[in-house]
Every structure is written in structure tokens, then in C-alpha cells.
Amino acid sequence: MPAESTNALISEEPASRPRPTLRERKKERTRRTIRSEAFRLFREQGYTETTIEQIAEAADVSPSTFFRYFPSKEQLVLADDLDPVMIEAIDRQPKDKPILAAIRDATIEAFGAMDPEIFEFEKNRVALVYSVPELRGAVAREFERNITLMSGIVARRLGRPDTDFEVRALVGALTGAMFALVGDEPFSQEQIIRVITFLESGMRI
Incomplete structure (x- = not known):
């Protein structure tokens, strides 16, 4: 989720989501098809070798339709659908x-x-982000995005800016630990819980 959209998603009180309309469901199906076909092609022929035109053809959409859902191939990979869920x-x-x-219990609830x-898609997505050299710059931007997202969540709960x-220090420690460990376990509830427990202990070694 882009950093600038974070505040729009973080309202003062959680509200139950209305049932998606038929149009919204069709758009979501198209979006998922584009992503699933893209990742199939990435596995078969590599991220760098896969073009937007190939992804669009595999998903049975036009390149212009692709761009209505994702501004670039990189953003298709980086889009994190779990942000609103968390x-x-x-x-x-x-x-x-x-x-x-609260973060620990929310993680358990969301993963459950x-x-x-x-889950399998997200696991593959995160693994791809950290394994493709061309996405190294995107990893840094993802780190900043997570700092911004989590700072907004933590600040609102604590009534602080x-x-x-x-x-910022708490969020930096939490996010930094997640990114430092992602090579060992790219997408794991257990890893997240271990990090939170470690921070709760005062990072006692």
C-alpha cells in the first residue's frame, strides 16, 4: 500500500466492510488473475525476462488494462494485500x-x-522481492513504506504524533528486525511472534 494512502485506511474506529458489489468483485478477480499469471511467468522464465505485454496476454487483458491495476511490473510485485487486513x-x-x-495478537488473528x-501467494511474493537483484531498490522503499504504515498505526493507538x-524507534526496531530475518523465513507468523517477544523482553540477549 503506498505510504500516502496509509492515513485514509487508518480511521479513528474500525468499521465493518460492506459487501463488495458485483463490479468490485469482477475487478478483484481481474487483479488477482493478472498477479497470478505474472508470478507463473516469473517462475517459468524469470522476473527480468517477463514483460508487461506477456503478463497482459497471459491474463487475457490489454496492456492498458494492466496499467489500470498496476503502474509498473515492480509495483505488481510490491503490492501488499495484507496491509488492510492487519x-x-x-x-x-x-x-x-x-x-x-496488540500487534502480536492481531498477527495471530490475521494469519489464522x-x-x-x-498465504502461499504472499510467501512466494515476499521471497521473490528478496531474491531478484533488480528489486533491491524496491526493498529499501518497502522498508520505508512499512515504517510509515506502522508509525501511523502505533501513533494513533498511543495518541501521539x-x-x-x-x-519511530519502536517501529524501527520492529520493522528492522523483520527485514533482517526475512532471508531465513520470508513469511512466517512464528518469526513475527519471536521478534515481538524479543522486543517485549527489552531485547535481552
Whole structure:
């Protein structure tokens, strides 16, 4: 999710989502088809070798339709569909729950409710991001995006500005640890829980 859209998704109180309209469901199916066909081609012939035209043809859409859903091939890979799910799960945590405990319990809730197919897709997506040299620059931008996203979530729960020193330091430690470990386990609930538990202990070694 682009950083500039973060505040739009983080409302003061969580609201239940209305049932998607037929048009919205069709658009989501098209979007998923484009991504699934793209990743199939990436596996078969490599990320660099795969063109947008090939992805569009495999998904049975025009290149212009591709660009209506994704501004670039890189953004197709980086788009994180779990951001809204995690935001809603954190919002559902009791307001008096410590922030790290809220993130931990929200992670357990979000992973528990995740469709196995979506989990496998996200696992492959994250692995691709960190394995393709051409996406190295995108990894840095992804790091910054996560800092911005999580700072907004933590700051709102604590009633502080998202530029607050302690907010940024906590989020930096959490996000930095996740990125440092991603090579060992690119997409794992257990890894996230271990990081949060470590931070809760005061990072005692």
C-alpha cells in the first residue's frame, strides 16, 4: 500500500466492510488473475525476462488494462494485500492492550483467518522481492513504506504524533528486525511472534 494512502485506511474506529458489489468483485478477480499469471511467468522464465505485454496476454487483458491495476511490473510485485487486513486486526484489539501485545495478537488473528492460497501467494511474493537483484531498490522503499504504515498505526493507538521519537524507534526496531530475518523465513507468523517477544523482553540477549 503506498505510504500516502496509509492515513485514509487508518480511521479513528474500525468499521465493518460492506459487501463488495458485483463490479468490485469482477475487478478483484481481474487483479488477482493478472498477479497470478505474472508470478507463473516469473517462475517459468524469470522476473527480468517477463514483460508487461506477456503478463497482459497471459491474463487475457490489454496492456492498458494492466496499467489500470498496476503502474509498473515492480509495483505488481510490491503490492501488499495484507496491509488492510492487519490494520483491521490491530484496530479490533482492546485499546488498553500494550502496543506490542496488540500487534502480536492481531498477527495471530490475521494469519489464522488467511486463506491458504493467499498465504502461499504472499510467501512466494515476499521471497521473490528478496531474491531478484533488480528489486533491491524496491526493498529499501518497502522498508520505508512499512515504517510509515506502522508509525501511523502505533501513533494513533498511543495518541501521539507519528513523528514521536519513541514511536519511530519502536517501529524501527520492529520493522528492522523483520527485514533482517526475512532471508531465513520470508513469511512466517512464528518469526513475527519471536521478534515481538524479543522486543517485549527489552531485547535481552
